[in-house]
Amino acid sequence: MSGLVLKLAPKERVLINGAVIENGDRRGRLNIVTPGANILRLRDALHPEEATTPVRRVCYIAQLVLSGDVPPCEAKRQLLSGIEQLSCVLRDPDSRECLTRATDAVLEGQHYYALKALRALLPREDRLMAVPSA
Numbered sequence: 001m002s003g004l005v006l007k008l009a010p011k012e013r014v015l016i017n018g019a020v021i022e023n024g025d026r027r028g029r030l031n032i033v034t035p036g037a038n039i040l041r042l043r044d045a046l047h048p049e050e051a052t053t054p055v056r057r058v059c060y061i062a063q064l065v066l067s068g069d070v071p072p073c074e075a076k077r078q079l080l081s082g083i084e085q086l087s088c089v090l091r092d093p094d095s096r097e098c099l100t101r102a103t104d105a106v107l108e109g110q111h112y113y114a115l116k117a118l119r120a121l122l123p124r125e126d127r128l129m130a131v132p133s134a
Helices: 054-066 072-089 093-107 111-119 122-129
Strands: 004-008 013-016 019-022 028-032 039-041
Touching: 004 039, 039 054, 039 111, 054 072, 054 111, 054 122, 072 093, 072 111, 093 111
Parallel strands: none
Antiparallel strands: 004 028, 013 019, 013 039
């Protein structure tokens, strides 16, 4: 069986095609076999006021597709443009790999995987944006 496997913590919530689903009291596992299902772990969701950095803004656009707030066709150009801008700054091999995975996922309409690849850049961005103490 192929598809996406979600491993959920107790009481963890996930948004699947607009429906919020909450796991029970034990760890759980969901196999998502429907291609193109929109899935967003709510623990990973960014609030609009948190989209204050370049990577977070691109993540937020992908998230809007997964939540059903923006049609994929409208977000595609913004996502690809944002990824292109990030690739001009994040030039190390690990970042490039994440950005390539994100681009491929957007082109394939796999926004969950695009968000997953982009989220991998958040720790690097946090380090780059950190203000050194004086």
